[in-house]
Amino acid sequence: MTTSLAVSTVIFALRPSETSDLKTVWIPLVRRIRDPYVGKWALPGGPLLSEEDLASAAARNLGETTGLDPQYLEQLYAFGGLNRSPGERVVSIVYWALVRSEEAARASEGENVRWFAADSLPPLAFDHNLIVEYALWRLRNKMEYSRIAHAFVGETFTLAQLREVHEAVLGRALDPANFRRTIEASQSVVATEQRLSGTKYRPPRLYRYNDAIDLADQGPLGPAYRSSRAPSPQQITPNPHPQERSTRQ
Amino acid sequence: MTTSLAVSTVIFALRPSETSDLKTVWIPLVRRIRDPYVGKWALPGGPLLSEEDLASAAARNLGETTGLDPQYLEQLYAFGGLNRSPGERVVSIVYWALVRSEEAARASEGENVRWFAADSLPPLAFDHNLIVEYALWRLRNKMEYSRIAHAFVGETFTLAQLREVHEAVLGRALDPANFRRTIEASQSVVATEQRLSGTKYRPPRLYRYNDAIDLADQGPLGPAYRSSRAPSPQQITPNPHPQERSTRQ
DNA sequence: GCGCTTTTGGTCAGAATGACTCTAAGATGG
DNA sequence: CCATCTTAGAGTCATTCTGACCAAAAGCGC
Numbered sequence: 001m002t003t004s005l006a007v008s009t010v011i012f013a014l015r016p017s018e019t020s021d022l023k024t025v026w027i028p029l030v031r032r033i034r035d036p037y038v039g040k041w042a043l044p045g046g047p048l049l050s051e052e053d054l055a056s057a058a059a060r061n062l063g064e065t066t067g068l069d070p071q072y073l074e075q076l077y078a079f080g081g082l083n084r085s086p087g088e089r090v091v092s093i094v095y096w097a098l099v100r101s102e103e104a105a106r107a108s109e110g111e112n113v114r115w116f117a118a119d120s121l122p123p124l125a126f127d128h129n130l131i132v133e134y135a136l137w138r139l140r141n142k143m144e145y146s147r148i149a150h151a152f153v154g155e156t157f158t159l160a161q162l163r164e165v166h167e168a169v170l171g172r173a174l175d176p177a178n179f180r181r182t183i184e185a186s187q188s189v190v191a192t193e194q195r196l197s198g199t200k201y202r203p204p205r206l207y208r209y210n211d212a213i214d215l216a217d218q219g220p221l222g223p224a225y226r227s228s229r230a231p232s233p234q235q236i237t238p239n240p241h242p243q244e245r246s247t248r249q
Numbered sequence: 250m251t252t253s254l255a256v257s258t259v260i261f262a263l264r265p266s267e268t269s270d271l272k273t274v275w276i277p278l279v280r281r282i283r284d285p286y287v288g289k290w291a292l293p294g295g296p297l298l299s300e301e302d303l304a305s306a307a308a309r310n311l312g313e314t315t316g317l318d319p320q321y322l323e324q325l326y327a328f329g330g331l332n333r334s335p336g337e338r339v340v341s342i343v344y345w346a347l348v349r350s351e352e353a354a355r356a357s358e359g360e361n362v363r364w365f366a367a368d369s370l371p372p373l374a375f376d377h378n379l380i381v382e383y384a385l386w387r388l389r390n391k392m393e394y395s396r397i398a399h400a401f402v403g404e405t406f407t408l409a410q411l412r413e414v415h416e417a418v419l420g421r422a423l424d425p426a427n428f429r430r431t432i433e434a435s436q437s438v439v440a441t442e443q444r445l446s447g448t449k450y451r452p453p454r455l456y457r458y459n460d461a462i463d464l465a466d467q468g469p470l471g472p473a474y475r476s477s478r479a480p481s482p483q484q485i486t487p488n489p490h491p492q493e494r495s496t497r498q
Numbered sequence: 499g500c501g502c503t504t505t506t507g508g509t510c511a512g513a514a515t516g517a518c519t520c521t522a523a524g525a526t527g528g
Numbered sequence: 529c530c531a532t533c534t535t536a537g538a539g540t541c542a543t544t545c546t547g548a549c550c551a552a553a554a555g556c557g558c
Contacts, residue, residue: 001299005254005340050250050338054329077470078327078342080303089299091254091342093327130469137468160504178547180506185545201504202554219386220379221326409535427516429537434514450535451523 003089007057008045008128010076010096010135011068013104014152014168015115023168025118025139027132028066028107036085037125041116043132045092058095067108070097071151074218076135084127092126096135098151119171143169146217147188150209158196158204159183187213252338256306257294257377259325259345259384260317262353263401263417264364272417274367274388276381277315277356285334286374290365292381294341307344316357319346320400323467325384333376341375345384347400392418395466396437399458407445407453408432436462 010027017024029041044065048057055073062068073095080091099107109115116122118136121129142148149165150157163179183189190210195203259276266273278290293314297306304322311317322344329340348356358364365371367385370378391397398414399406412428432438439459444452465471 003254003297003299005252048252048329048340050252051331053331054327054340075327078303078324080297080342082300082302091297091303093329093340093342133469141468158505175547175549176504177506177508177549182546199504200556201502202506202556204505219390220382408537424516424518425535426518426537426539431515448535449525450533451525451537453536 001089003091005048006045006090006092007048007054007061008043008092008094008131009058009062009073010043010094010132011062011066011070011099012096012118012135012139013099013107013115014101014165015104017117022171022173023101023164024171025136025169026104026115027118027121028068028109028113028115029121029124030065031112031114032125033112036087040125041114041122042125043094043128045094048093054093055095058097062097066113067106068097068099068103070099071103072098072148076131076138079127079131081127092131094131094135096138098139098148100152100154102154140169142217147186147209150188156192156194156206156208158206159189160204162189162207250338252340254297255294255339255341256297256303256310257292257341257343257380258307258311258322259292259343259381260311260315260319260348261345261367261384261388262348262356262364263350263414264353266366271420271422272350272413273420274385274418275353275364276367276370277317277358277362277364278370278373279314280361280363281374282361285336289374290363290371291374292343292377294343297342303342304344307346311346315362316355317346317348317352319348320352321347321397325380325387328376328380330376341380343380343384345387347388347397349401349403351403389418391466396458397466399437405441405443405455405457407455408438409453411438411456 013026013028014023015026028044030044032038032040032042044061046057046061046064048054049060052060054075058073059070062070062073074097076094076096078091078093082089084090084092104115107113107115118132121132123129124132139148143166149162149169152165153161159180160176162183163174163176166179167174188210189207192206192208194206196206197203262275262277263272264275277293279293281287281289281291293310295306295310295313297303298309301309303324307322308319311319311322323346325343325345327340327342331338333339333341353364356362356364367381370381372378373381388397392415398411398418401414402410408429409425411432412423412425415428416423437459438456441455441457443455445455446452
């Protein structure tokens with residue numbers, strides 16, 4: 001029996017929920033058109049090409065099936081059980097990705113690609129229910145100690161928007177004042193001088209991600225994926241006054 | 250170019266250090282006898298057989314090369330860069346394992362198998378230095394929030410022994426009183442009525458691992474590896490209600 | 499201005515943690 | 529037997545962190 005190698009990706013985006021007033025976590029799935037599990041929904045994926053590395057394969061698959069460009073991409077796990085696929089031996093290296101809401105709205109949805117609420121999926125092909133469950137667990141875990149929440153929001157954002165991300169992933173409301181306190185203490189954001197206008201109440205301040213602090217949340221492997229976007233040439237002044245804490249941690 | 254699939258394992262054991270009075274982390278390496286990197290030291294590993302799952306392959310390799318039986322085995326990462334191995338494309342699924350000190354002492358060491366202090370390795374074959382570095386990072390991280398320390402000690406142990414494990418992995422001394430307080434608060438151990446005799450001072454109480462508390466440190470995947478030791482026959486009820494996640498590996 | 503909502507700064511109590519002190523219990527040397 | 533040594537194990541104290549809660553600030557619509 002020959003063993004084949006595939007790469008799949010669990011793609012997360014936040015969308016308004018029907019049941020709750022909070023946003024919730026959604027993932028796009030593709031309908032299988034080949035024989036094992038024909039007609040069932042499955043994670044987007046495909047074979048690993050011989051001249052691409054694993055993360056590239058995940059990004060390519062993600063783009064081909066959904067048209068999406070992820071803000072974040074990280075390896076989840078390699079699944080290699082013997083009976084994952086009937087009749088053949090497949091080892092799947094699974095990635096998980098985060099896309100912004102606006103980006104997700106642009107995603108091509110059709111007969112064979114559809115979004116599902118991540119916590120109430122139909123029975124999927126292969127062991128994909130377990131895979132999604134594990135990916136969700138990782139997402140919720142990592143939300144607490146890393147800064148992946150920023151991958152769901154734009155360049156600048158209000159603390160309410162960032163809090164909305166945490167609330168959506170954790171599935172419960174957070175105290176605005178306490179959230180502000182902990183985020184500011186973590187120094188993961190820097191305040192801009194701009195405020196968001198057009199609200200019908202007090203205009204909130206806009207914040208920006210703080211690149212200076214890097215939270216080594218993947219250890220020596222570093223960021224598994226750097227966005228394919230151009231490395232922002234508008235940053236003419238890299239650092240006006242070099243912060244004394246630029247090297248800290 | 251064809252892509253081959255291999256499984257390797259980073260094996261950790263604690264051993265007395267020459268430089269420090271604390272124990273330190275050691276790993277066994279094997280000397281390469283084939284052409285890419287001949288003579289260099291490398292992680293034990295080999296190809297994935299078609300009829301074994303990933304964890305089994307890791308355990309088999311581990312046993313074949315070192316004769317060791319690990320207390321703990323967990324998947325680390327899948328490495329699939331294009332230039333990991335000159336001339337061929339290899340995707341390596343790497344596991345990490347913990348073995349007890351007594352077990353490690355029994356390990357076969359010879360011309361082609363030798364133990365090294367994990368934080369001062371020679372240049373290894375392939376990208377194995379990076380892999381070990383990442384595995385060490387995971388070990389140190391996981392020591393703080395899970396109970397893997399127990400994999401390094403025996404059935405029963407004193408709190409001083411358990412503290413010695415933490416000190417060895419973290420590389421610094423811990424306050425005995427505070428360590429006791431936090432361990433007892435975590436309820437990860439239960440006190441036995443026995444005490445360790447033969448010491449030249451007050452005999453310390455022996456503790457035992459507390460099975461009742463399960464710390465879901467791998468989420469829905471559950472323990473990646475159940476020891477190959479007899480699967481405790483006192484569990485007469487194998488599976489009361491068939492788990493929906495029976496496909497878990 | 500008045501009421502509404504959200505932002506944003508604050509207090510307060512309990513939990514967790516690091517540094518440290520002190521007593522208990524056994525072994526050993528005299 | 530007794531003083532002494534070493535570690536076990538209990539406790540104290542100050543600091544930090546966190547959740548719950550309060551309240552002022554700042555805009556909008558009326």
